Amino acid sequence: MSTGGNSGATATNKQVILRDYVTGFPKESDFDFTTTTVELRVPEGSNSVLVKNLYLSCDPYMRSRMGKPADSALAQAFTVGQPILGYGVSRVIESGHPDYKKGDLLWGIVGWEEYSVITPIPDMHFKIHHTDVPLSYYTGLLGMPGMTAYAGFYEICSPKKGETVYVSAASGAVGQLVGQFAKMMGCYVVGSAGSKEKVDLLKTKFGFDDAFNYKEEQDLSAALKRCFPKGIDIYFENVGGKMLDAVLLNMNMHGRIAVCGMISQYNLEDQEGVHNLSTIIYKRIRIQGFVVYDHYDKYSKFLEFVLPCIKEGKIAYVEDVAEGLEKGPEALVGLFHGKNVGKQVVVVARE
Amino acid sequence: MSTGGNSGATATNKQVILRDYVTGFPKESDFDFTTTTVELRVPEGSNSVLVKNLYLSCDPYMRSRMGKPADSALAQAFTVGQPILGYGVSRVIESGHPDYKKGDLLWGIVGWEEYSVITPIPDMHFKIHHTDVPLSYYTGLLGMPGMTAYAGFYEICSPKKGETVYVSAASGAVGQLVGQFAKMMGCYVVGSAGSKEKVDLLKTKFGFDDAFNYKEEQDLSAALKRCFPKGIDIYFENVGGKMLDAVLLNMNMHGRIAVCGMISQYNLEDQEGVHNLSTIIYKRIRIQGFVVYDHYDKYSKFLEFVLPCIKEGKIAYVEDVAEGLEKGPEALVGLFHGKNVGKQVVVVARE
Numbered sequence: 001m002s003t004g005g006n007s008g009a010t011a012t013n014k015q016v017i018l019r020d021y022v023t024g025f026p027k028e029s030d031f032d033f034t035t036t037t038v039e040l041r042v043p044e045g046s047n048s049v050l051v052k053n054l055y056l057s058c059d060p061y062m063r064s065r066m067g068k069p070a071d072s073a074l075a076q077a078f079t080v081g082q083p084i085l086g087y088g089v090s091r092v093i094e095s096g097h098p099d100y101k102k103g104d105l106l107w108g109i110v111g112w113e114e115y116s117v118i119t120p121i122p123d124m125h126f127k128i129h130h131t132d133v134p135l136s137y138y139t140g141l142l143g144m145p146g147m148t149a150y151a152g153f154y155e156i157c158s159p160k161k162g163e164t165v166y167v168s169a170a171s172g173a174v175g176q177l178v179g180q181f182a183k184m185m186g187c188y189v190v191g192s193a194g195s196k197e198k199v200d201l202l203k204t205k206f207g208f209d210d211a212f213n214y215k216e217e218q219d220l221s222a223a224l225k226r227c228f229p230k231g232i233d234i235y236f237e238n239v240g241g242k243m244l245d246a247v248l249l250n251m252n253m254h255g256r257i258a259v260c261g262m263i264s265q266y267n268l269e270d271q272e273g274v275h276n277l278s279t280i281i282y283k284r285i286r287i288q289g290f291v292v293y294d295h296y297d298k299y300s301k302f303l304e305f306v307l308p309c310i311k312e313g314k315i316a317y318v319e320d321v322a323e324g325l326e327k328g329p330e331a332l333v334g335l336f337h338g339k340n341v342g343k344q345v346v347v348v349a350r351e
Numbered sequence: 352m353s354t355g356g357n358s359g360a361t362a363t364n365k366q367v368i369l370r371d372y373v374t375g376f377p378k379e380s381d382f383d384f385t386t387t388t389v390e391l392r393v394p395e396g397s398n399s400v401l402v403k404n405l406y407l408s409c410d411p412y413m414r415s416r417m418g419k420p421a422d423s424a425l426a427q428a429f430t431v432g433q434p435i436l437g438y439g440v441s442r443v444i445e446s447g448h449p450d451y452k453k454g455d456l457l458w459g460i461v462g463w464e465e466y467s468v469i470t471p472i473p474d475m476h477f478k479i480h481h482t483d484v485p486l487s488y489y490t491g492l493l494g495m496p497g498m499t500a501y502a503g504f505y506e507i508c509s510p511k512k513g514e515t516v517y518v519s520a521a522s523g524a525v526g527q528l529v530g531q532f533a534k535m536m537g538c539y540v541v542g543s544a545g546s547k548e549k550v551d552l553l554k555t556k557f558g559f560d561d562a563f564n565y566k567e568e569q570d571l572s573a574a575l576k577r578c579f580p581k582g583i584d585i586y587f588e589n590v591g592g593k594m595l596d597a598v599l600l601n602m603n604m605h606g607r608i609a610v611c612g613m614i615s616q617y618n619l620e621d622q623e624g625v626h627n628l629s630t631i632i633y634k635r636i637r638i639q640g641f642v643v644y645d646h647y648d649k650y651s652k653f654l655e656f657v658l659p660c661i662k663e664g665k666i667a668y669v670e671d672v673a674e675g676l677e678k679g680p681e682a683l684v685g686l687f688h689g690k691n692v693g694k695q696v697v698v699v700a701r702e
């Protein structure tokens with residue numbers, strides 16, 4: 001990288017490229033690396049911003065952008081041969097945008113590359129005002145996954161003190177927070193995760209009342225019955241499939257299921273069938289899907305709530321940090337095999 | 352029957368008995384007839400009521416009471432060797448209850464027999480005050496199915512003028528009303544049913560904008576796409592299974608699914624799997640199960656609304672009337688084969 005003066009200066013720009021549309025589980029070989037050159041300035045008169053990417057976020061939803069355009073109903077497909085896109089934390093190098101100036105920090109959608117030229121869009125890019133916390137948190141606790149946990153739990157679950165709450169993929173970016181929010185509200189909270197290490201984390205670090213390794217349970221419904229002898233009032237759904245079926249058998253009357261994600265289904269050609277849906281009639285269950293984008297208007301309220309919690313040690317956050325953009329594809333595909341312990345972050349530069 | 356004075360008078364009492372717990376589809380042979388003698392008085396000092404049953408209601412939920420006690424999670428199982436129970440319209444013959452007197456009419460849970468001794472329970476038995484409508488309507492439009500349509504549509508679907516509404520089992524006791532309520536609200540309404548006759552009814556009698564015979568569609572999702580080129584905002588779910596899967600593919604953003612019933616699953620040993628649930632995330636769909644019992648507090652409000660509609664001809668109601676208690680089992684099991692055209696009623700006595 002050759003910075004220096006900004007007029008005419010350029011830098012090399014390493015990028016993670018989508019090699020071809022993905023079917024089934026994504027593999028490292030679905031991605032390529034390339035290195036281009038970026039001019040360290042924004043075009044005259046444009047309102048775009050040149051940023052240096054510091055941290056990139058590995059998020060399960062990115063799988064939906066890897067498929068063929070027609071397949072990706074949630075999000076626009078990535079472009080083959082182009083850098084993939086995702087949430088990141090970035091430093092402004094040069095700005096043509098009135099709201100951003102050189103040196104500012106922001107989080108939001110950028111390319112998987114060292115430098116990105118973006119046009120900031122409200123509710124897609126957020127200026128970072130609080131830097132007395134780890135910057136990488138803006139990919140997780142203080143970013144999209146944090147808002148997901150916050151909106152999903154408080155807005156969608158309609159939680160009440162004393163209720164029982166079950167969280168799947170509980171040690172992940174979103175789940176670890178949902179569990180802690182639920183504990184703060186006075187709920188009884190159980191989480192599941194895919195390894196002993198994660199289960200220990202849930203119980204010791206995040207204060208879950210109980211936790212189990214779903215991979216070691218022969219009978220998921222029996223595991224839930226053991227953990228919730230009086231049934232589940234709230235299920236924070238991250239995984240779908242067989243787990244949802246088992247949960248339906250253990251829900252209480254007037255239970256609520258916030259459907260945040262169904263990661264167990266994202267890589268399957270044919271989605272698994274869920275068989276126990278008729279329980280929702282007599283149990284008067286509400287199942288509600290939601291997407292975090294609809295809730296970004298509460299972001300500053302969320303920060304007001306969560307920043308003090310961090311500073312007072314009331315909320316813990318575990319990250320799994322991959323060092324270097326080269327490690328990005330491995331970290332990203334690892335999500336779908338449970339390789340990450342906590343929020344999966346990729347460090348591009350520590351400045 | 353030998354009425355006469357009420358002291359010491361008796362009558363023969365024909366009854367429909369559950370022969371054994373039912374597995375799979377109920378058959379006529381699952382029921383027996385027996386004739387006992389009933390004393391035409393209530394025990395001294397009791398608060399029970401002796402009623403003569405006029406109309407009995409055939410309702411799909413009754414299937415859940417026919418299984419072995421452990422199997423029936425919704426409702427208490429019927430007792431083998433005893434008369435089955437269901438909604439009916441009855442005349443009070445003798446009463447020890449302060450709220451009922453001889454000659455009163457009521458609707459609510461009675462035995463499948465000519466005379467029943469009941470202990471009226473609020474929200475299970477309702478005195479009939481309006482008799483300028485067909486009495487049998489209190490098994491349907493003015494009874495439990497009517498309240499189901501009313502609460503299910505207005506309370507659970509959160510309908511708005513101009514929205515698109517799909518109703519399955521649309522010509523039935525509940526469905527025909529949901530469609531008419533939705534039309535009154537200014538929605539675009541499509542129904543499905545299992546015969547040409549029923550489809551014609553939907554379009555000509557009940558004012559549905561469109562209707563289709565689901566048994567003649569190779570591809571349910573394509574049928575829904577044809578009827579709802581702009582997607583479905585509200586699905587009133589009566590059948591479950593494959594239909595729900597097809598609907599999920601055609602729901603709009605922020606769509607609502609009121610889960611009233613899943614009749615296609617009631618007689619299966621293994622419930623069918625529903626595969627398209629992950630659509631509820633990015634479409635932000637709400638799926639809400641409900642049970643009419645929770646809404647009986649709105650019954651008088653419902654009557655205030657619906658009685659004028661009947662009198663002004665704004666609401667039509669089609670009944671399928673089986674004559675005589677002997678026809679009861681056939682009518683009841685017919686529900687699960689779509690034999691009924693409209694609300695299935697059994698006439699026990701026309702007085």
Ligand SMILES: NC(=O)c1ccc[n+]([C@@H]2O[C@H](COP(=O)([O-])OP(=O)(O)OC[C@H]3O[C@@H](n4cnc5c(N)ncnc54)[C@H](OP(=O)(O)O)[C@@H]3O)[C@@H](O)[C@H]2O)c1
Pocket residue numbers: 058059060061144145148169170171172173174175192193194195198238239259260261262263264265290291292293335336337338339340341342343344632
């Ligand atoms: N609705 C929204 O707006 C929104 C926003 C953000 C995230 N989400 C969803 O929230 C969920 C969690 O996201 P996150 O960012 O917190 O990810 P994460 O939990 O940090 O990482 C994914 C985890 O999912 C688990 N997993 C992977 N494959 C699985 C399978 N087949 N069955 C069960 N678990 C599996 C793995 O943990 P184990 O070791 O425990 O298996 C893995 O570590 C995902 O479904 C995601 O799509 C939704």
Ligand SMILES: NC(=O)c1ccc[n+]([C@@H]2O[C@H](COP(=O)([O-])OP(=O)(O)OC[C@H]3O[C@@H](n4cnc5c(N)ncnc54)[C@H](OP(=O)(O)O)[C@@H]3O)[C@@H](O)[C@H]2O)c1
Pocket residue numbers: 281409410411412495496499520521522523524525526543544545546549589590610611612613614615616641642643644686687688689690691692693694695
């Ligand atoms: N949640 C509650 O409180 C509540 C209260 C009342 C009723 N319900 C439910 O509401 C639904 C309708 O009840 P209803 O009283 O109005 O009954 P109905 O529609 O009058 O009669 C049942 C109808 O269901 C259809 N059907 C039967 N088997 C089917 C199958 N395998 N696939 C698709 N359709 C099938 C048949 O019509 P086709 O000819 O069209 O197939 C049949 O005529 C039922 O699921 C019932 O359990 C729920």
